[in-house]
Amino acid sequence: AVIFDNGSGLFKAGIAGDSGPRSVFTAIVGRSKVKPAMLGAGQKECYIGEEAQSKRGVLSLNYPVDHGIVTCWDDMERIWRHVYDYELRIKADERPVLLTEAPLNPLQNREKMAEIMFEDFMVPAMYVAVQATLALYASARITGIVLDSGDGVTHTVPIYEGYCLPHAVSRLDVAGRDITEYFMKLLLESGYSFVSTAEREIVRDIKEKLCYVALDPTQEMKAKPEEIMKEYRLPDNNIIQIGNQLFRAPETLFAPANVGVEAPGVHKMIFNSIMKCDIDERILKEMKLQAPAGVFVRIIAPPERKYCVWIGASILTSLTSFRQMWVTKSDYRDFGAAAIHRKCF
Template sequence: NNNNNNNKTLLTADCCDGPSHTYVTPQVLPGQPLELDPGRTHWLSDGFQRSDVVRRSSCGSEEAWTHPTDDVPEVWDLNVPVVLDTGSGLMKAGFADQDGPKTVFPNIIGVPKYEEIMNGNPEGGVYVGHDAQHMRGVLALKHPIQNGIISSWDDMEKIWHHTFQLMGVEPEEHPVLLTEAAMNPLENRQRMVEIMFESFSVPLTYVAMQAVLALYATGRTTGVVFDSGDGVSHSVPVFEGYCLPHAVQRFPLAGVDVTTQLKKLLQEQGVSMRTSAENEIAREMKERCCCVALDYQAAESSCREMHYTMPDGQIVTLRTERFRAPEILFQPQLIGREHYGMHESISKSIQKCDIDLRRSLLGNIVLSGGNTLLPGLPERLQAEIKALVPAEVGGAIRVTSPKDRDCLVWRGGAVLANLPTFSSAWISQKEYEEYGPQIVFRKCF
């Protein structure tokens, strides 16, 4: 059934041992790359990023790689795929046939500072997610993902286990789609697939780039995504559904850096912000009070103050700190970083692309990630980029900032997992056993 009002297509598929499920997917026009057939592509090695990227083959039979299909389970014969968007700050997980994630929780592990706290803890001596947040006063908090890269695989496995428990699913009964940041080390992608098959026995899995998924969620297949979460930021150009890795720009600042700057400014006021628990308080304060000034100089003399009540009842007054903290995204030199701002990162990324693509990319700049939710950021970004380009091009600039851009990657993952033509792209348990973790480089791009 086609619904012209919301431009979505409803697909119905029967699942084993259960009723049919309705899958909601954006309507995709014929020929768009979302309707990809992995068997009609050929592979190019990308030395810049040491990763494999895929391009459409000009001839379907020329240099085409086809994966083995014998005895590979059809995704429609299994339960609804699970989408796990594993970010530096938050875990977002849910079923691909839903409009949004079923569970969202802080991607943190809490280890008790005192032995007595461990008594009665069902998670084997550690607290995960919201449980860790609630007990943060007596816990040492750890983030298993640093700057977008998984640094503690044991902790990450605990978080994935906790996620499946919260969702009430048996992972061996559902395909699982994982997300990764741009420029993720290749060995990390292998390890993710290895854990999914070895520790959780999933029937099918896939690893997709976060920025590309964010673009899919907006209904686009060409554009440049500035994806900025808690730990890492990237400017990623995408053409016809595929990342252009030579033009990807890593921006060294993200949400955690804004939080750190806010802490520093508050400490100058005499507010104590030293423990890992107080780091979380500073993050909450940033999300409630901070904003981006359209004119930084003018805002210093006309700033409205806000009040934040600390857990102990202390009231903290924020004035210029509200916009001075996020200003580092546009002026990293304020904290001693010799780097260009996020607007220049996007501009440099576009400049690295073919000249014929640049106008199209400038007209499709998409913001994704929780760090881009700061009020005033889209307007400031548009103004800054407009000042960087020739006047005749300035009118073509469009910055898209969906209201739910903190969940944009997850929604894009749900779109991809639901496409009927994507069913052959999943990595199966049989393929993993035959080819090992290296199969990820042949099927995930």
């Protein structure tokens, strides 16, 4: 089977049974700013992934997945077609496909996925699974609460015996992209201006390499500047020095008010989700502060968590018992796009 993990920032694709995805690229589509009729030889109307990133100066860029939800189906279909033709180099009608979705994804989005896959790609069978559930499978568990914070959206998802509990899911529209933007603002206050889309990628790289979550941000703010100062070499070989911005940016996950979002932080979201049910050390500390005495809290953060959802999907589709879960072409013929709701919960 083929597995497509549709993230807001990264698209992961591969074949079931593999230990990791074969193709990982930025989920972005770039269209030429000039009219198609005026394109020169060798120029394409649209570019996908890293190719679009490298030509960002002459393209208008679009992320088809925004805050975990597909907002542009034409571009999403282009990405899927690109993966089949150029990344995996296999025919869509030869293998079933498993697609991932965010918790609380609108039902019509799921139906649209089924429609495109059966009508346009002619897949023999498909399945749609919630990303957080798959991430839990990847850590060899079927019950737990998953904090899924990607590029576009953060969810806390309680899962019992492999089933997501929708009534207890909490959603926060603050994630990696928002932290990058807030980090850009903090750097600007220090005199470092990063404004273009190309410069945004530099800031994202600084964030991924140097930023950290402080165990106690108040204490960290009292530290001497030289104790927390880090250096980063820019592509033009200039070196910049960055101080408390390195932990103030990720602090947004615990204090969304920093970016103007009136919502509880991730530690409170987790607690609220647990209460509605029948980032590691810091989360553990916050959870222990809120948990009653004697309640043991354990946080699992596997090193390969960037691909946890994809790995979980690979495990799930490799199970012999999963064969009966596929939504087949005959199901689609009998029940239409709504067939997807009969087996995918």
